[in-house]
Amino acid sequence: MEVIWFLIPGMIVIGLLLVVFLVWAVKRGEYDDLEGDAHRILMDDDDPLLPKEHARKTKRDIRA
Numbered sequence: 001m002e003v004i005w006f007l008i009p010g011m012i013v014i015g016l017l018l019v020v021f022l023v024w025a026v027k028r029g030e031y032d033d034l035e036g037d038a039h040r041i042l043m044d045d046d047d048p049l050l051p052k053e054h055a056r057k058t059k060r061d062i063r064a
Helices: 004-028 036-042 052-063
Strands: none
Touching: none
């Protein structure tokens, strides 16, 4: 039963660290574009209907 006196403050500290990490990630912009990657993965760069400069740009972005 004495272990609970160590677990409660430990969980509070871990919870505060997770909140700090979440605030840091939001301020850094990690959650700004939630749908961009989902749409980008569906784009086919080898599609002959795409303009040439768009296909070159996306291939360059993937390598970087």
